[in-house]
Amino acid sequence: MAEEKVSQSWTLFLGPIRETLERVPPLDGPFDPQAAWEHKYSVCTLTPERGAKGEHPRPIGKLVLNRKPGAQGTFSLDVNFAISTRGPSGMRTQASLTCAADRLASLRKWELRSEAVEGGKPVKDTAITETAAIERGMLVRHGRRERRVSLRNPLTSNWTLMEAVQRLPFHDLPPQHFDMLEELDLHKPEQTLRPVADVHVEMGGRKVRLYGFRQLGRGILPVHYWLDDRHRLIAVTGSLRGYIWERA
Amino acid sequence: MNRRDLLKMTGAGAASLLGGAPLLARPARPNILFINVDQLNATAISGNGCKHVATPNIDRLLARGTSFEQCYAANPVCCPSRSGWFSGRPSSETGAPGSILLRPELPDLGQWVKARGYEPVYAGKWHIKGHEVSESFNYLTPGMGLGEDGDGSVSRAAEGFLRNYRGSKPFFLTLGFLQPHDICYWIMRHYHNIQELPIPEIAAELPPLPPNFHFDRREPEHISNGTRAGGAAHKSATEWSELHWRYYLWSYYRHAEMVDAEVGRVLDALEDSNFAKDTLIIFAADHGEGMANHQMVIKGYLYDSAARVPMIVSWPGELPEKARVASHPVSGFDFAPTVCDFAGIEPMPKARGMSLRSLVERRNEPARDFIASEAAGHGLMLRTADYKYICYPNDPVCQLFDMKKDPWETRNVAGESKYSNVLAEMKKRQAQWDARLEKYPGAPVSNNDAGEEEAAPARKQQRTERQEKRKRRAAAI
Numbered sequence: 001m002a003e004e005k006v007s008q009s010w011t012l013f014l015g016p017i018r019e020t021l022e023r024v025p026p027l028d029g030p031f032d033p034q035a036a037w038e039h040k041y042s043v044c045t046l047t048p049e050r051g052a053k054g055e056h057p058r059p060i061g062k063l064v065l066n067r068k069p070g071a072q073g074t075f076s077l078d079v080n081f082a083i084s085t086r087g088p089s090g091m092r093t094q095a096s097l098t099c100a101a102d103r104l105a106s107l108r109k110w111e112l113r114s115e116a117v118e119g120g121k122p123v124k125d126t127a128i129t130e131t132a133a134i135e136r137g138m139l140v141r142h143g144r145r146e147r148r149v150s151l152r153n154p155l156t157s158n159w160t161l162m163e164a165v166q167r168l169p170f171h172d173l174p175p176q177h178f179d180m181l182e183e184l185d186l187h188k189p190e191q192t193l194r195p196v197a198d199v200h201v202e203m204g205g206r207k208v209r210l211y212g213f214r215q216l217g218r219g220i221l222p223v224h225y226w227l228d229d230r231h232r233l234i235a236v237t238g239s240l241r242g243y244i245w246e247r248a
Numbered sequence: 249m250n251r252r253d254l255l256k257m258t259g260a261g262a263a264s265l266l267g268g269a270p271l272l273a274r275p276a277r278p279n280i281l282f283i284n285v286d287q288l289n290a291t292a293i294s295g296n297g298c299k300h301v302a303t304p305n306i307d308r309l310l311a312r313g314t315s316f317e318q319c320y321a322a323n324p325v326c327c328p329s330r331s332g333w334f335s336g337r338p339s340s341e342t343g344a345p346g347s348i349l350l351r352p353e354l355p356d357l358g359q360w361v362k363a364r365g366y367e368p369v370y371a372g373k374w375h376i377k378g379h380e381v382s383e384s385f386n387y388l389t390p391g392m393g394l395g396e397d398g399d400g401s402v403s404r405a406a407e408g409f410l411r412n413y414r415g416s417k418p419f420f421l422t423l424g425f426l427q428p429h430d431i432c433y434w435i436m437r438h439y440h441n442i443q444e445l446p447i448p449e450i451a452a453e454l455p456p457l458p459p460n461f462h463f464d465r466r467e468p469e470h471i472s473n474g475t476r477a478g479g480a481a482h483k484s485a486t487e488w489s490e491l492h493w494r495y496y497l498w499s500y501y502r503h504a505e506m507v508d509a510e511v512g513r514v515l516d517a518l519e520d521s522n523f524a525k526d527t528l529i530i531f532a533a534d535h536g537e538g539m540a541n542h543q544m545v546i547k548g549y550l551y552d553s554a555a556r557v558p559m560i561v562s563w564p565g566e567l568p569e570k571a572r573v574a575s576h577p578v579s580g581f582d583f584a585p586t587v588c589d590f591a592g593i594e595p596m597p598k599a600r601g602m603s604l605r606s607l608v609e610r611r612n613e614p615a616r617d618f619i620a621s622e623a624a625g626h627g628l629m630l631r632t633a634d635y636k637y638i639c640y641p642n643d644p645v646c647q648l649f650d651m652k653k654d655p656w657e658t659r660n661v662a663g664e665s666k667y668s669n670v671l672a673e674m675k676k677r678q679a680q681w682d683a684r685l686e687k688y689p690g691a692p693v694s695n696n697d698a699g700e701e702e703a704a705p706a707r708k709q710q711r712t713e714r715q716e717k718r719k720r721r722a723a724a725i
Contacts, residue, residue: 045397048436083401085392091401116389116405118255126388126408145520158288183400186509218302219505220448240396242434
C-alpha cells in the first residue's frame with residue numbers, strides 16, 4: 001500500500017499520539033504473540049485543542065493484559081483496567097477470559113468484576129460480578145439473572161482484539177467480520193477489521209515502521225491498531241481514546 | 249382521602265383507558281429512571297425512520313413507550329437546558345439565557361424529591377453551576393467530559409446500582425451520558441476541509457445531505473452575523489465540501505450509536521433487576537445537533553436540528569406502548585412537573601412547564617397553546633402545533649415557519665402578508681410569555697453568548713478565572 005496515501009491520514013489517526021510515541025523507546029528483543037506475555041498500556045484521552053491547534057494525550061488510566069497459552073487451541077487473558085474519570089472518581093474492571101486462539105480471539109467464557117471508586121475506595125452499590133460463556137451459538141450471561149443472546153457472527157471484545165491483532169499477518173489479510181462486546185458488555189455488531197498501510201514513526205530517537213489495522217463498525221468511530229515489526233501492539237487510537245505502550 | 253388514595257384513583261382512570269391494565273399493581277410512588285443524552289438530534293434514531301444509524305436500544309424505548317415528536321429543549325445549550333429540566337424554569341429566570349447558572353436559592357429536582365421521600369441518585373454529567381450535584385443527589389460517579397471515556401463508567405455504575413440497591417425509598421435515578429456530544433471534538437479535529445475521504449471503505453455508506461442543506465438566508469442577524477461567523481466550528485463548516493459534510497454525518501451517527509449501546513446496558517440492567525415493573529423511564533436529550541441542516545453544526549440556535557429533541561416516557565405494562573404524540577409541542581420545562589406528577593408530589597414552585605402525564609395516559613390533551621425555548625443572546629422561540637417563531641432582541645429579522653407545510657424550515661414566511669395574522673399572534677404570545685417570567689438579570693453569561701457586547705467583560709472575567717484555576721491545579725501537581 002502506498003505510504004504517500006497514509007501520510008494524509010497520519011494527522012487524523014496517529015497524529016494525536018505522535019509526540020507521546022516519540023518518547024517511547026523502541027522495543028528490542030524477540031516477541032512471540034502466541035506465548036505467555038504481559039503488556040501494560042497507558043489509557044489516554046485524545047482531545048484536540050480548540051482551533052485544532054494541537055493534540056496531546058492525557059493519561060487517565062492503565063490497562064494490563066496478561067496472556068497465557070491454554071489447552072486445545074485456547075488461551076487465557078487477564079484484563080486489569082482502571083480509569084480515573086474526574087478528580088478522585090474512577091472505575092476499575094478486572095476480567096479473566098478464555099478465548100479461542102483463532103484470528104479474532106473469539107470469546108469462550110469469562111468472569112468480570114467492576115466497580116466505581118472514589119479516592120481509591122469502592123462506591124456503595126456499584127459493584128458488579130458476572131460470568132458468561134458461549135454455548136452452542138448462544139451467549140449465556142449470568143449477572144443478576146441469566147440472559148441468552150443468539151449469535152450470528154464470531155464474537156470478540158475490544159480487549160481480546162488487542163491480543164488478536166498481534167497474531168495476524170500484516171498484509172494479505174481479507175477483511176475480518178465479527179461482532180464485538182465492548183468491555184465484555186456493550187454489543188457492537190457488524191464490525192470489520194482490515195490491514196491499512198504501514199507508517200514510519202519516531203520512537204525514542206529511532207525511525208520505526210508501524211503496521212496498522214483499522215476496525216470499523218456499528219457503535220464505534222474508526223479504531224486503529226499499530227504494531228511494530230515483531231507484531232507487538234504499540235498503540236491503539238480510537239476517536240478520543242488511546243492506548244499507548246508503557247511496558248512489558 | 250390522602251394523596252396515596254388520590255393517586256390510586258388517577259391510576260384507575262388511566263387503567264380503564266389502557267384496556268384494563270391491573271389497577272392495584274401500579275405502585276403509588278414508582279421509581280423513576282431518567283436517562284439523558286447530550287446533543288442527540290431527534291432524527292438520528294433508527295426507530296424514527298433513519299436508515300443511516302442503528303439505535304436498537306432507544307428503539308426499544310420507542311416500542312415500549314410514548315414518544316413526543318415535537319419536544320423542544322428549554323434552551324439548545326447543555327447547561328441552561330439542564331437547569332430547565334431540574335428546575336422547571338427557563339434560564340432567563342434561573343440564571344440568564346445561555347447561562348450555566350441555576351441560582352442556589354432555587355430548589356433543584358433532586359432536593360425536591362428527596363424532601364418528599366425519594367432517594368435521588370445521580371451518575372454522569374450534571375453541568376449546572378450553582379448547585380452541587382453531590383449535595384442534591386447520592387452521586388455514584390461523575391463520568392467525565394468525554395463520552396468515549398466516561399459514559400461506560402456511568403452505565404456500569406447504574407447497572408451496579410440497579411443490581412444492589414436495597415433502600416426502602418423509591419429512587420429517582422438520573423444518568424447523564426455525554427454522547428453524542430463528542431462530535432464537538434470530531435469537528436475540532438476536522439476543521440479543515442478534506443480533499444478525499446480518509447476512510448475509503450465508507451464511501452458507499454455516507455448519508456445524503458438533508459433537504460434543508462440549501463436554505464432561506466433570511467435569518468436573524470444574531471445567527472447570520474453572530475453564530476455563523478463567531479464560533480470556530482461554525483466558521484470552519486462554512487468551508488466544508490459536500491464530501492466533508494457527509495463524512496461528518498456518518499461520524500455523527502456512529503457517536504449516536506455509542507450512546508445507544510450505553511442505554512442498552514442500563515435497560516438490560518433494569519429488566520434484570522427487581523425494579524423492572526415499578527420503574528418509570530424518561531429518556532431525553534438536552535439539545536440536538538446541526539447535522540448539516542441549514543449548513544450548521546453543533547448547537548445554540550433555535551432551528552429544529554438543535555432545539556428539537558427526543559423525549560420518551562416508558563413504563564412497560566403500565567403506560568401505553570408504541571405511542572407517538574405527533575403534533576402537541578412539549579418542552580424540557582415539562583420534565584420536572586412530569587416527574588413530580590408521577591411521583592405523587594406537589595410540583596416545584598413556579599415551574600413553567602406542565603406535567604405530560606395526561607398526554608401519556610391519553611386522558612385528555614392539556615390546554616396549552618404554545619411552548620417556548622430560549623437561546624443565548626436572549627433569543628426566543630415559540631412553537632405552536634402549526635407554526636414556529638424565532639426572534640432576538642433588536643434584530644431586524646425574525647423567522648416564522650409554517651411547520652405543517654415546511655417541517656424542514658426552508659422558507660421564512662415572516663414577511664409574507666398571508667402570514668401577518670400568524671405573526672401578530674406570535675408576538676402576542678411572546679408578550680404573554682415574557683409577562684409570566686420573573687427574569688433574573690444579574691447572572692454571568694456563558695461563552696455561548698457571543699455577540700452580546702454587554703457580556704464581554706463577564707466572559708473575560710470567567711476566562712481569567714479559569715486560567716488561574718488551571719495554573720493553580722498545574723502547580724499543585
